Amino acid sequence: METTAQNYGSRLTVAYLDNDQNPAALKKYNPSGIPAFYLFKNGQTVSYRIGYYTAAQIKEWLRSNGVA
Secondary structure (H helix, E strand, O other): OHHHHHHHOOOOOOOOOOOOOOHHHHHHHOOOOOOEEEEEEOOEEEEEEEOOOOHHHHHHHHHHOOOO
16 A cells, blocks of 8 residues: 555555444444455545455556546
8 A cells, every 4th residue: 555655645645544443433334344445535435346456457446446
């Protein structure tokens, strides 16, 4: 995710959330697994992925959601 943050820093914000420290967020989004990746636009969830992904897979997911 650090690489993604560096590569896309001008186009999106990458944030890390500790589930133990943020139970309200865990309850709100209720991911079916961890890690969970959520993509938001204007405060709304656009897409999400659950599980481990390579940097290339994350790049393709972002591209397919309009983050060039």
